[in-house]
Amino acid sequence: MGACRRAEEGGELVQVEPRMLVDSHAHIQDKAFARDRDEVLQRAFAGGIDKIVCVGYDIASSEQTVALAETYPDLYAVVGVHPHDARTLDQRAQERLHQLGRHPKVVAIGEIGLDFYRDLSPRDTQRQAFVAQLAVARELGKPVVIHDRDAHQEVLEILRRERGGRNGGIMHCFSGGLPLALDLIKEGFHISFAGPLTFKNARRPVEVAAHLPLERILVETDCPYLAPEPFRGKRNEPLLVKEVARKLAEIRRKPLEEIAYLTARNTRQVLALP
Template sequence: MLFDTHAHLNDPDFAADLPAAVARAEEAGVRFIVNVGYDLLSSRIAVKIAENYPGCYAAVGIHPHDAAKVIQETYTEIKKLAQATKVVAIGEIGLDYYRDLSPREIQQEVFREQISLAKELKLPIIIHDRDAHGDVLQIIKEEKAGENGGILHCFSGSWEMARQCMKLGFYISLAGPVTFKNAHRVQDLAKLIPLDSLLIETDCPYLTPEPYRGRQNEPAYVREVAKRIAELRRTTLEELAEKTSQNAKKLFKIQ
């Protein structure tokens, strides 16, 4: 049993292929998928997919790229969407200093507001962190953001940052880059992260793992992420899949 903790089947790239993509995931042993919102539209679609597919769940939230577009009504709608039965997290939220599509101070404000909302709703958070490690760590400490758990998704920070985040109540999730030939740092992390704190994901349609690079990523390929991490840890795919799935079900409160 595999659990893709971060997918975007709510992305337009899957609009014409959604049933087939879900079927391929099931054939690959992927029993659970969390589709993660990044704006209001994608959050609505994630909720709808969760309603229509038994193994799919949803997270709702505003990505830092869109932070500058947020108004008070945005939070109201995210809160309303979060009441749906199969919404299991607020996300993806956080900071992105690589593209800087929204001013950094606005990104930080919207990040803090969504952490507050998640705490009010007693939901975990899914954090996007790109080239913003210091500020992400500072904010989650100040806001006590790990109160209901959370994920540093597609983690790209240091081992020291990972250690601090785990102490604050967060899981560390690894994606397709762990399969890349020269991704030595993330491969080292894959060996070091305690199994109790590890999750796996695709972040599809992005970051397609080996040996499928060049194709559109999809939840079925989370199997390749799991296989590579199992190899690095010198354990079996079955053990890695079982433990990471248990971790995800515990975090998201899925029976």
């Protein structure tokens, strides 16, 4: 706690080293880490990141994340097909997902959902893939990790209709408003914030983060994308989840260590991590 007090008094937040942050959403299998993946992970674990949740976006990347989880004890896997790749979720892919989902280090199905911003798969295909994967999670009794871009109302309707939150779940990189966040919490979801919370023009995420119950908030990097300030525009990595937590601490006027502890505990609870 000494470090916290120093941070509050001197404004030297940079010196605080919380030991137990969890990055609840990272894409370590991405080719952006092809050359230095092990270094990036060692840097995170040495720098205060306790656990990393590595998320797939298609079958190949889901297989890679399971392989990484087998290699690194503190890395956990989430497997699923992203709405961008919804058209690749055929019968065979769905069976493979089922198989992967039974692996002991697979903690959730994701990232799944709807992306009406980029529309890289037809919307109807996205809806079908989303519902089909919610069913996989239900059959496996696992939580879900949801991607929602410009499809807030429909994502909420589908989650309600399919009871998508029955085993818990995470709305990752949340970009909606406070009423939606509160509705999702009612459906059993946790709300995760990424780098955009730290951006200078961030207004909505800051407002949401200010008002949600702290026991429902998580932090993530979504690396290699969305690097937080002051690293915006660069390649992101799990160590930088600290910057998101730092911003959340500032918004909630709490010591960084407390925010680190709470968000890590929340992630452990929703994903049943040890």
